[in-house]
Amino acid sequence: MTEAVSVRGLRYAFGDTVAVDGIDLDVTPGEIFGLLGPNGAGKTTTIRAITTLLPVPRETVTVFGLDVRRRRIAVRRLIGYVPQLLSADGALTGRENVSLFARLYDVPRRERSARVDEAIAAMGLTEAARRPAGTYSGGMVRRLELAQALVSSPQLLVLDEPTIGLDPVARAGVWERIAQVRRETGMTVLVTTHYMDEAEQSCDRVALMHRGHIRAVGTPAELVASLDAAGPATLDEVFRVYAGDDWDDETKGFRNVRQTRRTAARLG
Ligand SMILES: Nc1ncnc2c1ncn2[C@@H]1O[C@H](COP(=O)(O)OP(=O)(O)OP(=O)(O)O)[C@@H](O)[C@H]1O
Numbered sequence: 001m002t003e004a005v006s007v008r009g010l011r012y013a014f015g016d017t018v019a020v021d022g023i024d025l026d027v028t029p030g031e032i033f034g035l036l037g038p039n040g041a042g043k044t045t046t047i048r049a050i051t052t053l054l055p056v057p058r059e060t061v062t063v064f065g066l067d068v069r070r071r072r073i074a075v076r077r078l079i080g081y082v083p084q085l086l087s088a089d090g091a092l093t094g095r096e097n098v099s100l101f102a103r104l105y106d107v108p109r110r111e112r113s114a115r116v117d118e119a120i121a122a123m124g125l126t127e128a129a130r131r132p133a134g135t136y137s138g139g140m141v142r143r144l145e146l147a148q149a150l151v152s153s154p155q156l157l158v159l160d161e162p163t164i165g166l167d168p169v170a171r172a173g174v175w176e177r178i179a180q181v182r183r184e185t186g187m188t189v190l191v192t193t194h195y196m197d198e199a200e201q202s203c204d205r206v207a208l209m210h211r212g213h214i215r216a217v218g219t220p221a222e223l224v225a226s227l228d229a230a231g232p233a234t235l236d237e238v239f240r241v242y243a244g245d246d247w248d249d250e251t252k253g254f255r256n257v258r259q260t261r262r263t264a265a266r267l268g
Contacts, residue, residue, distance in 0.1 A: 002065040004029045004156055004188040005050055010060045012045050019045040021212035029064075029155075032182055032189040034203035036196065036239065041209040043192040044084065047160050050190070051081050063156060080154030084161050088144045090134030094125050097133055098147050105152035119147040122184075123177050139170025143177060150181065157181070159191040163198060171195070175202045196236040200224075206235070208242045215242040 005027035012020045020042040027033045035043050048054045049061055052072045061068045063075045088097045098119055102112045120129045123143040128136065133144055142162060149157060162178070163171040175198060182189055193199055199206050200220040207217045216223055220235050227233045227241060 001029070003027060003062070004031075004064060005033075005190060006062045007046070007050070008060055010046065010049055010056060012042075012049060012054060012056065018212050020049070023209075023212075023214045025207060025214060025217075027156075027188060027190055028205075029188050030182070030186050031204040032178070032191065032202060034199040034206040035190065035192045035209055036194065036199050036206050036235075037192075037209035038194060040211075042212040043209055044160055046209070047081075047158055047190070047192060051079055051158055052076055077152075078155045079158055080149030080152055080156070081158045082145045082149045082160065082162060084164065088133040088136075088141055088148070091132060093131060094129040094133055094136070094140075094144050094147075095120060097144055098129075098151055101148040102151045107152060115151055115153070119151040122150060122181055123147040124173070137170065138166050139173050142166060142170070142174050146174070146177065146181075153185075155188060157187055157189045159189065161192055161194070163193065163195060171198065178202070196234070196239050200235040208239055210242055 003026045005025065007023060007025040009022050009024065010020055011018070011022045023046065025046070035046060037043050045054065049056045050063065050068065052068045052075050056069060058067055058069045064078055066075050066078070068075050088094075089100075092100070095116060098116045099112070102116050107115050117126075120126055123146050125140065125143055125147060128140060133141060136144065146159070146162070159178070163174050166174065178189060178191070179202060181187055191203070203220065205217065205219050206223065208215045208223070216226070216238075218226070223238045224233045224235060227238050
């Protein structure tokens with residue numbers, strides 16, 4: 001089977017700073033895959049390589065079998081990308097914002113209006129679409145940005161920290177919409193986040209990234225089970241083992257978490 005994303009030995013440095021240090025990664029078509037890690041782990045750099053925005057060597061990254069270096073334009077047509085800092089134009093209505101992207105993505109004129117309406121509806125913004133985006137809440141702006149990315153009907157939706165800075169209700173709303181789109185279209189979703197609880201609930205598989213390396217890959221349940229904790233562990237705890245202060249001494253990290261959990265269990 002052709003993977004939606006395949007990364008082999010990707011390394012990327014900004015001067016002396018090695019942001020990504022030789023990672024391998026496979027994203028299966030149709031899954032919601034979470035790339036998790038703290039600030040500076042290398043998540044955004046990885047995403048930018050996958051979305052053709054960084055010059056990477058040939059045969060290190062493919063998207064649906066297409067090499068991102070050699071087939072840049074074809075790859076871009078397959079991807080809907082919502083970067084961290086994108087923002088909608090507050091002076092335009094929601095619908096105008098999405099229409100702008102439909103034109104940018106070259107959505108055929110005949111289909112444009114229907115596709116704009118579909119993307120807006122998928123993000124639950126039909127009522128609000130006539131209002132200027134400047135009147136939207138943070139969660140609505142994020143959902144509008146998702147609608148912008150969806151209007152080209154991408155096969156791979158790439159989201160960099162889609163819920164950062166949102167309140168818990170708005171965060172849940174964004175994830176609900178992402179899950180719904182995946183259910184209805186079978187679209188592959190690659191998402192970065194540092195909210196472990198969200199990843200645990202919403203991602204089929206996750207990769208834990210730390211200091212440019214991928215430390216573990218699996219379903220949230222597999223990773224939690226791998227911790228061998230005394231009581232039910234959370235992905236947050238798994239992550240702390242891999243990315244916490246104890247990371248330099250892995251064994252000690254595992255022992256510490258187990259110890260903490262045993263103590264907690266004893267204390268009731
Ligand atoms: N344009 C750049 N120039 C120099 N260094 C950079 C640049 N972009 C990223 N870096 C460095 O590369 C490393 C990885 O950054 P990256 O943005 O990929 O991490 P991240 O996991 O996405 O974190 P964040 O969530 O904070 O964006 C960091 O040490 C960062 O300072």
